[in-house]
Amino acid sequence: MKAAASLRVELDAHRRRTVIGDLRSASPIRLVPRRGKVAAPGGALTVCLVESAAAPIGGDRLDLHVRVGAGAWLRLVGTGATLALPGHDGDHSRVRVHLRVDPAGTVEYLPEATVIGARADHRAETRLDLAAGARARCRELLVLGRHGELPGRGSSTTHVLRDGAPLLRQRLEVGRPRLAASAGHLAGARVLGSEILVWDRDPAAPSSGDWWSLTPLAHGGSVATSMAGDTATARRRLAEAVGHHPAHRDRSDRPGHG
Amino acid sequence: MAGLGAGTAVLALADARFPGGGHVHSGGVEEAVAAGLITGVADLREFLFGRLHAAGRLQAVFAAAAAHAAAGDAGREYWTRLDAELDARTPSCAQRAASRAQGRGTLRAGRAAWSSGALARLAVATPRPHHPVVLGVLAAAAGADPRGAALVAGYLAVSGPSSAAVRLLGLDPLAVNAVVAGLAAELDGVAGDAAAAAALDPADLPAPSAPALDLLAEAHDRHHREKGRLFAS
Amino acid sequence: MPPDSHGRDHGHGHGHRHPVSLDPAAPAEPDPHRGPPLPGRAFRLGIGGPVGSGKTALTAALCRALGRELRLAVVTNDIYTTEDADFLRRTGVLATDRIEAVQTGACPHTAIRDDITANLDAVERLEERHPGVELVIVESGGDNLTAVFSRGLVDSQIFVVDVAGGDKVPRKGGPGVTTADLLVINKVDLAERVGADMRVMVGDAHRMRGDLPVVAQSLVHTPDAPEVAAWVRGRLSARTPAGA
Numbered sequence: 162m163k164a165a166a167s168l169r170v171e172l173d174a175h176r177r178r179t180v181i182g183d184l185r186s187a188s189p190i191r192l193v194p195r196r197g198k199v200a201a202p203g204g205a206l207t208v209c210l211v212e213s214a215a216a217p218i219g220g221d222r223l224d225l226h227v228r229v230g231a232g233a234w235l236r237l238v239g240t241g242a243t244l245a246l247p248g249h250d251g252d253h254s255r256v257r258v259h260l261r262v263d264p265a266g267t268v269e270y271l272p273e274a275t276v277i278g279a280r281a282d283h284r285a286e287t288r289l290d291l292a293a294g295a296r297a298r299c300r301e302l303l304v305l306g307r308h309g310e311l312p313g314r315g316s317s318t319t320h321v322l323r324d325g326a327p328l329l330r331q332r333l334e335v336g337r338p339r340l341a342a343s344a345g346h347l348a349g350a351r352v353l354g355s356e357i358l359v360w361d362r363d364p365a366a367p368s369s370g371d372w373w374s375l376t377p378l379a380h381g382g383s384v385a386t387s388m389a390g391d392t393a394t395a396r397r398r399l400a401e402a403v404g405h406h407p408a409h410r411d412r413s414d415r416p417g418h419g
Numbered sequence: 420m421a422g423l424g425a426g427t428a429v430l431a432l433a434d435a436r437f438p439g440g441g442h443v444h445s446g447g448v449e450e451a452v453a454a455g456l457i458t459g460v461a462d463l464r465e466f467l468f469g470r471l472h473a474a475g476r477l478q479a480v481f482a483a484a485a486a487h488a489a490a491g492d493a494g495r496e497y498w499t500r501l502d503a504e505l506d507a508r509t510p511s512c513a514q515r516a517a518s519r520a521q522g523r524g525t526l527r528a529g530r531a532a533w534s535s536g537a538l539a540r541l542a543v544a545t546p547r548p549h550h551p552v553v554l555g556v557l558a559a560a561a562g563a564d565p566r567g568a569a570l571v572a573g574y575l576a577v578s579g580p581s582s583a584a585v586r587l588l589g590l591d592p593l594a595v596n597a598v599v600a601g602l603a604a605e606l607d608g609v610a611g612d613a614a615a616a617a618a619l620d621p622a623d624l625p626a627p628s629a630p631a632l633d634l635l636a637e638a639h640d641r642h643h644r645e646k647g648r649l650f651a652s
Numbered sequence: 653m654p655p656d657s658h659g660r661d662h663g664h665g666h667g668h669r670h671p672v673s674l675d676p677a678a679p680a681e682p683d684p685h686r687g688p689p690l691p692g693r694a695f696r697l698g699i700g701g702p703v704g705s706g707k708t709a710l711t712a713a714l715c716r717a718l719g720r721e722l723r724l725a726v727v728t729n730d731i732y733t734t735e736d737a738d739f740l741r742r743t744g745v746l747a748t749d750r751i752e753a754v755q756t757g758a759c760p761h762t763a764i765r766d767d768i769t770a771n772l773d774a775v776e777r778l779e780e781r782h783p784g785v786e787l788v789i790v791e792s793g794g795d796n797l798t799a800v801f802s803r804g805l806v807d808s809q810i811f812v813v814d815v816a817g818g819d820k821v822p823r824k825g826g827p828g829v830t831t832a833d834l835l836v837i838n839k840v841d842l843a844e845r846v847g848a849d850m851r852v853m854v855g856d857a858h859r860m861r862g863d864l865p866v867v868a869q870s871l872v873h874t875p876d877a878p879e880v881a882a883w884v885r886g887r888l889s890a891r892t893p894a895g896a
Contacts, residue, residue, distance in 0.1 A: 318626075321507075326503065327506075327507035329507050330504070330622075331508065331626050331628040332625065333627075334627065339465070339468060340468070340472055343465045343468055343469025344465065345451070345465075345467065345468070345469030345471075345474075345631060346468075346469030346629045346632070347469075347629070348456065348631035350631070367512045367513070369634070369637035369638055369641050373634070374634055376510055376637060378510060379515055380503060380506060386510070386630055386633060388630055388634060437767075438766065438767040438768065438769060440769025440770055442763075442766075442767050443757035443763065443770050523769075524772075527769065527772065583757065586757065586758040586759065643755075648755065649731065649758045650758070651754075651757070651770065
């Protein structure tokens with residue numbers, strides 16, 4: 162199945178509220194505004210990403226294009242885990258998300274976990290193109306296999322650019338048991354969490370703890386990372402890492418909760 | 420195409436005797452040992468296998484790209500971009516610091532042996548260059564091709580950490596040497612892949628990651644501040 | 653999972669390898685004595701010797717003795733990096749930012765002899781941070797009698813042994829004892845208690861070293877190491893003006 166959904170949000174004519182400029186769901190990606198199509202003044206507009214429980218399956222090519230206009234604030238949240246499953250012909254599945262944020266715009270992309278089921282071959286690609294002065298937080302929770310099953314294989318690729326310059330480029334490949342077990346690769350973790358934060362001030366120094374870290378990137382922005390044997394622990398560690406970000410420590414109206 | 424003297428350069432750059440500061444870096448081994456993740460030769464073998472396919476692969480890619488660019492007389496703008504692209508592929512501050520510390524040491528030691536116009540341009544663009552980039556430029560200056568440069572970078576990604584394990588755990592050096600030698604086929608593959616990607620635009624170079632290495636590097640840095648560590652990384 | 657790694661992190665306060673700002677407009681550090689600037693880089697003095705022979709105490713003594721007349725900085729090479737540096741900071745003989753500690757990867761002799769990169773980096777950081785620094789003392793981690801400094805790292809070196817290590821040490825020789833520019837026999841006040849014969853020790857030292865100088869001292873009796881300090885002054889003034 163091929164599908165391309167898109168979403169554009171922008172400030173209203175008074176430049177106070179974020180409103181939906183264009184919203185196109187495309188099965189199996191459904192975009193549903195939460196609590197109306199207009200945000201509170203100065204606040205985030207929340208849109209839910211409702212994915213069909215059956216997607217993506219081998220052979221699927223799903224695209225989501227998101228554009229956040231200047232000064233607008235979009236919070237795009239997941240409603241349930243994505244389970245990648247194998248198709249009939251051995252073809253891979255691909256989900257590509259491209260987020261573009263104009264100057265002074267803000268995007269929060271907080272999908273639920275992606276589970277790579279047995280025998281699946283799933284490729285996730287996330288690209289974040291930020292204008293100078295834009296803000297973003299972009300989370301990923303990758304689960305290798307449902308409970309008690311060996312995962313299939315796949316990759317998760319992330320590109321973050323600001324003003325055209327690269328802040329972060331990462332491609333994590335999963336599915337080789339020997340690499341998954343290696344202390345020099347995935348160290349046996351079943352769940353990998355990450356959250357990219359380009360949000361006003363960056364942390365001055367890295368923070369880390371038991372299998373989590375928050376590190377400033379070389380050219381701006383920061384990334385929180387966590388690893389664990391189960392989803393709850395990975396989430397908790399990721400939250401601890403994100404909690405060390407100055408935006409969380411200093412603000413009462415901190416970035417929203419997924 | 421590898422030139423005259425290329426073999427010697429590849430051997431000398433990969434030699435543990437090369438005085439570029441590599442001996443004070445364990446590549447996560449000290450932290451993994453402290454955490455009980457490496458206790459013997461078998462664990463080390465698996466650790467190095469994973470390290471080769473993440474850090475090793477990334478370093479091989481950038482060494483190969485640098486060697487390719489150095490042979491093609493790349494200008495300052497290229498080196499600045501390559502530096503930023505490797506930064507973007509190294510989210511851990513501790514790993515960036517370790518790469519630049521070794522890069523600076525390798526630049527200092529290497530410029531005495533294999534000076535070149537590309538090396539001078541690299542040093543102007545990035546006075547503290549990333550380690551694999553300097554390796555690639557030095558290898559090219561000595562006549563080695565991108566694959567040779569990638570072999571050096573990939574080999575160093577496992578040989579230095581293996582030596583650290585010998586020092587930290589008192590492992591049998593004969594067994595550890597056999598472990599490194601046993602990675603030959605994997606290393607060949609990594610170097611071949613890297614050489615195949617060497618001519619890509621820096622933005623399109625592969626970006627392999629290994630979260631465990633990133634977290635070990637950050638934990639090493641934290642524990643160094645809290646209670647001291649023998650190695651710089 | 654690291655069992656002892658929970659808890660919060662509080663930012664990194666240690667000497668990370670960040671490039672040092674070289675702002676010429678920055679206020680000059682308080683310097684009680686402005687000697688004439690030396691040509692080129694600082695004079696680099698290595699202090700080596702076995703564990704416990706008193707290298708750090710001698711370094712502190714030299715800082716006390718020479719700190720008023722020379723712009724000084726120190727590099728320490730500890731096993732766990734900060735022990736000797738912390739000692740120097742605690743004794744207050746030197747401002748904290750004039751001390752750099754390097755990690756040696758469990759091989760202190762490699763770091764001063766075979767691959768001097770980490771120490772060169774530290775020396776250069778000090779020179780960048782303190783333009784005009786005249787003397788950088790590089791104190792090695794405690795090692796064996798064969799550990800000497802590379803001439804690529806230091807201009808001159810002192811090898812320190814002590815009487816508590818036994819009066820046979822000079823006789824055993826090794827490059828430290830035989831080739832160092834100055835051999836210091838430390839803790840002579842303990843000679844009687846440990847049954848060391850000073851005449852034998854000093855005699856052996858001279859025999860092993862030919863014309864090279866030997867100083868026997870006790871920092872209990874002479875806390876500022878006047879003989880060694882005088883020797884260092886001599887090396888500095890004899891330094892060829894070519895610099896680096």
